[in-house]
Amino acid sequence: MLRPILIVIAMAMQLLFRLFFFVILLATPALGQAPASTSTPAATETTGAESSQVVDDLVRILEDDTARAALIERLKQAAPAATEETATEEILPDLSIARQLAEYTRSVAQGASATVRAVGGIFVNFRQAVDGTLNADYEMLGALAVNLGIVLTGLFGSFWLLRLATQPLMARISRGAANRNIWQKLGIIAAGTLVDTLSVIVAWAFGYVLALNFGTTPRGEMGINQSLLLNAFLVVEVCKLAVRILLAPRHTSLRFLPVTDDNAAYWSFWLARLVSLLGYTFMFVSPMLASAISPAAATAVQILIMITVVTVGVIIVLQNKDDVRVWLSELAVRRGNAGLWRVLAAVGQQWHVLAIAYLLALLVVWFANPDEALPFMLGATVQSLLAIVIGSLIAGFIGRFVNVGLRLPPDISQRLPLLENRLQAFVPAVMAVVRWVVIAGVVISVGQAWQLFDFANWIGSDEGLGVAGSVVSAALIVLIAIVLHVVVASWVEYRLSASSGKAPTPREKTLLNLFKNAFTVALVIFGVMLALAQIGVNIAPLLAGAGVVGLAIGFGAQKLVQDIITGIFIQFENVMNEGDVVEAAGRSGVVEKLTIRSVTIRDMTGTVHLIPFSSVDQVSNMMRGFSFYISEVEIAYDSDIEGAKQAMRDAFALVMEHPDYKNVILDDLDLQGLIAITPASVTLRSRIKTLAGKQWGAGRFYSETLMRLFGERGIETPTPKMRYVPGKDGKSLPELPPVDDDQG
Known part of the structure; x- marks a missing residue:
């Protein structure tokens, strides 16, 4: 529904341009003519005579002492009335809330009054514009029509011919930019920009x-109006050239912005029309009408153009309401909904309301104070857009850096395998902080541009420098603490790595891990304390409170104190280390982690047990110095004992031939022989001495080999024997208890 309206408006704008140029050719004084004066020569002579008479009277008064004293007395009597308001203002304190509220309400009231007067003066300006046109000097119109007609025809005709002549060259340049890398494409775009710029400059x-x-x-010689036209042409065409460089509606390969062909043509069309309308109106038509007809005529044209531009802007905003909202939402999703992108997505939901309010406010401000308020608002808008664009670029670079990730060289990754993961977890957090700093910088820049606060002067004051120095010092302390943590953790990791050249002992593993944990805790405490001290927090009460809390913990948490004290003595006595197989508090397994307060043990089933040292009254370490594998086997009562012993020796010999176990066995087989006799069996014992912690593998292989040799040599184990007696009806009798063969 809005596109037909925009087409009609575009046709109306073209008709309006033609009307402007027609008025220029018919209603403007001769080229090079000075601004029209409203006073006649006689009036000028009268005014000069009156001014001369006033000066003579003032000289006579100053020369006469009596008259001069009377003048001074009269000025003194008038001074209190003139300074009453100033004296009243000086009584009020400058920083009082009442004074600030009064100043604010006065400025609002004056601004509203000026706006009402400006809106009410629109009709007066149009009436005065018509009167000025009717009273124009028609003898000068012909000369101006000839002069401007020659410049207009030559200027726009030559520019049109140049653009037409350079179109094949631009098309060739566009084809050359396809399928090129970024640097080659930038060079080709620069060449195309140079060709387009030369067309403007030559015309x-x-x-x-x-x-x-x-x-x-x-x-x-040339007139001022011709110079206005030429300068307006240069400024307008340079702005349109910037639009063509960014959007390139006819040459897709030369386009900077990632937009579709339809969007490029749409925005290029409307931006070019709006720039032409505003540029030629305020830089050429309005100054010329002000000097040729009347300031009221210039104001009337400006009002008409501003209303037209704002109306077109509102329609464009409504037409693209949904497209921009969807685009911002998708952009935020692609950027992970982080930081500035999340804010932009939230603003995108109601961006059209903000844009329309801004356009209407721009129109109202221009009505109220076009000389001061409008330049301020446009400058603040440009600064805000620049701040947002720069902040978006920095946030986008940070996002790409975080998404790409940090990759270390292979040799460093081999020595410090956990460093890359640690940095990959550390860098995104730092970048998130930097991203929020960028957002804060954008907000401060926008506020500074709109003079919501004077951050630049505040940061230059003693108070601002103190606050900034404190924040920067605290941030540096935190950053140094984090870097120290990474360095110490990486050094510990390097020492515990076997690739460092020397395999760490279990004692080194335990002590280095304890050192890393203690250093991290101390670093966090000291870093937080120093950072708080830098931002002005008194840490003395915190230290005193920490002492009181520590004393309370000492009385109330006796188990915790017992855990720590016992853990300290266990570490001093080197009872166990990480990787040892121990038995503590009724649990046996491998020590996975040791702290100053507890030990973590994983048993044979894989269950992890966290045992506080206060519950440990005895520690049995199975991996100190050497170990024994004890083998106790039972054989039948009537078995050959010497044959069984020989089988045990042969099994040990086979174990010593195995490549995986021969190097872990430290001594010959300790065959202790018969150690127990029962009515059904006898027990033989042997021991194998191995390296600490290596007894279980060699022992299992020894037991498997021994059982195989017993089977091959007929050495029976005391397995219960069952005898079944078939019944008379063919069914078996119930199972009988074992029967001793010697007793029949």
Whole structure:
């Protein structure tokens, strides 16, 4: 529904341009004419005579002592009335809330009054514009029509011909930019920009040649209105050139912005029209009408153009409401909904309301104070957009850096395998902080641009420098603490790595891990304390409170104190280390972790047991010095004992031949022989001495080999024997208890 309206508005704008140029050719004084004066020569002479008379009277008063004293007395009597308001203002304190509220309400009231007067003066301006046009000097219109007609025809005609002539070259440049890398593409885009820029400059220079050599003015001279037209042409076409460089509606390969062809053509069309309308109106038409007809005529044209531009802007905003909202939402999703992108997505939900409010506010501000308020608002807008664009670029670079990740060289990764993971977990957190700092910088820049606060002067003051120094010092302390943690953790990891050249002992593993934990805790405490002290927090009460809390813990948490004291003595006595197989508090297994307070043991089933040292009254370490594998086997009562012993020796010999176990066995087989006799069996014992912790593998292989040899040599184990007696009906009788063969 909105696109037909925009087409109609575009046609109306073209008609309005033609009307402007027609008015220029018919209603403007001669080229080079000075601004029209409203006073006649007689009036000028009268005014000069009156001014001379006033000066003479003032000189006579100053020369006469009596008259001079009377004048001074009269000025003194008038001074209190003139300074009453100033004295009243000086009584109020400058920083009082009442004074600030009064100043604010006064400025709002004055601004509203000025706006109402400006809106009410629109109709007066149009009426005065019509009167000025009717009273124009028509003898000058012909000369101006000739002069401007020559410049207009030559300027825009030459520019159109140049653009037409460079189109094949631009098309060739566009084809050359396809399928090129970024640097080659930038060079080709620069070449295309140079060609387009030369077209503008050549047409502009040709217009100056025409203005200086043709027309009703003497050769080598030109009127101010022709200069206004040429300067307006240069500024407008340079702005349109920037739009063409960014959007390139006719040359896709030369386009900077990632937009579709339809969007590029759409935005290029409307931006070019709006720039032309505003540029030619305020830089050419309005100044010329102000000097040729009346300031009211210039104001009337400006009002008409501003209303048209704001109306077109509102329609464009409504037409693209959904597209921009979806684009911002998708952009935030692609960026992970982090930081500035999340804010932009939230703003995108109601961006059209903000944009329309801004356009209407721009129109109202221009009505109220076009000389001061409008330049301030436009400057603040440009600064805000620059801050947002720069912040978005920095946030995008940070996001890409975090997404790509940090990769260390292979040799460093081999020596410090956990460093890369540690840095990958550390860098995103730092980058998130940096991203929020960027967002804060954007907010401060926008507030500074709109003068919501004077951050620049505040940061330059003693108070601002103190606050900034404190924040920067605290941030540096935190950063140094984090770097120290990474360095110490990496050094511990390097010492515990077997690739460092020397395999760490279990004692080194235990002590280094304890040192890393203690250093981390101390670093966190000291880093937080120093950072708080830098930002002005008194840490003395915190230290005193920590002492009181420690004393309370000492009385109330006796088990915790007992855990720590017992753990300290266990570490001093080197009872166990990480990787040892121990038995403590009724649990046996491998020590996985040792702290100053507890030990973590994983048993044979894989269950992890966390045992506080206060519950440990005895520690049995199975991995100190050497170990024994004890083998106790039972054989039948009537078995050959010497044959069984020989089988045990042969099994040990086979174990010594195995490549995996021969190097862990430290001594010959300790065959202790018969150690127990029962009515059904006898027990034989042997021991194998191995390295600490290596007894179980060699022992299992020894037991398997021994059982195989017993089976091959007929050495029976005391297994219960069952005898079944078949019944008379063919069914077996119930199972009988074992029967001793010797007793029949």
